Ligand code: NAI
C-alpha cells in the first residue's frame with residue numbers, strides 16, 4: 001500500500017504553534033512505529049490571504065481534495081476583521097467543508113482522569129467519560145428553504161425550515177454506525193419524532209440503516225431528554241447521532257462536561273473516496289486565540305488529539321491512536337499543565353513546546 005498522504009494547514013494565530021508539536025509527533029510515528037506519512041503543508045485563512053489575497057487558493061483546495069486526510073490548526077484574528085466578508089479567513093475553512101462535502105461532524109467528549117476536577121459536574125459523573133457526538137453538518141434547519149423574513153399581513157414573519165432527505169439522513173447514519181463499530185458498538189439517535197415530521201423520517205431511516213449493522217446496539221431518544229441524560233449520566237452513551245441544530249447544542253454541551261477548549265479535537269467526514277477512506281478534515285475546536293498567540297502559551301493537546309482521531313478514523317490505526325491518547329493521559333496524570341489547565345493554581349505552566357516534549361517522552 002502507498003504511503004498515506006496528509007495535508008497540513010496550520011493557519012493563523014496559535015495554529016502554527018500547536019501544529020509544530022503535531023509535526024514532531026507525526027515524525028515520531030514514522031521513525032518509531034514504522035508509520036510514515038507523506039506530509040505536505042500549505043496556507044489557509046489569514047496566512048493565505050496575506051500571501052495570495054484569498055483565504056484558500058484553488059491549488060490548496062485541489063491538494064485537500066486529493067489528500068487522504070487534512071489537518072487544520074485555526075484561522076482568523078483581529079488583523080483580518082476589516083476584510084470584506086468574501087475574503088475573511090473563515091471563508092477558507094467554510095470552502096473546505098463545503099467543497100469536500102463534509103456532512104458528519106464528530107465531536108468527542110473525553111474526560112481524562114487527571115482533569116476530572118476541572119468539570120462543572122461531579123468527578124464521578126465525568127471521570128473516564130469517552131463519548132462521541134456525530135452532528136449532521138450540511139443540511140437541516142440552517143440550510144432548508146423557505147427561509148427569510150417576510151411580510152405577513154401587518155407584521156413580519158421569520159421563517160427557517162427543517163428539511164432532511166432520506167439520503168442525507170442515511171449517509172450520516174452510516175458514518176455513525178461505522179464509527180460505533182470502531183468503538184463500543186452502541187449508538188443512540190436523537191431527534192424530536194414526537195413533534196417533528198423530519199424527526200419521524202430521521203428515526204425511520206436510522207432504524208433501516210441499523211439493520212445493516214446487527215452488531216451495533218441502536219437506541220432512540222428525544223433530543224430534549226437526551227440533553228437531560230447527557231448532564232445526568234453521560235457515561236450511558238457511546239456514539240450519539242443527531243441533526244445539525246440539535247447537534248450544535250448537544251456537542252457544545254457534551255464538550256464542556258470535560259473542561260478546557262485547549263483539550264478538544266474534532267473531525268468532519270464526508271463520503272468514502274475510491275480508496276475506501278472517508279473525505280476528512282481534522283481540527284481542534286478552539287480558534288486562533290489571538291490573546292495568547294506568539295507567546296508559546298497554547299495548549300497543543302486539542303490539535304494532537306485531532307491527529308489521534310485521524311489515525312483512528314482515516315488510517316485504521318486505532319491501536320496507535322490509543323497509544324497517543326495514553327501518552328496524553330500519562331503526562332496529565334504526572335501533573336504536566338499548560339496555562340489553560342492550571343486555573344487558579346500558582347504553579348509555573350509548561351510552554352507549548354515543553355508539553356510537546358513531555359508527550360514525546362511519554363510515547364518513548
Ligand atoms: P478562541 O478559541 O480562539 O479563544 C477563546 C479563549 O480560549 C481565549 O482566551 C484563548 O486564549 C483560549 N484558548 C483557545 N485555544 C487554546 C489553546 N489551545 N490553549 C490555551 N488556550 C486556548 O476563540 P475566540 O477568541 O472567540 O476567537 C479568536 C479568533 O479565532 C477569531 O478570529 C475567530 O473567528 C477565530 N476562530 C476560529 C475557529 C477555527 O479556526 N475553527 C474557531 C473559533 C474561532
Ligand code: MG
Pocket residue numbers: 248249252
Ligand atoms: Mg456551536
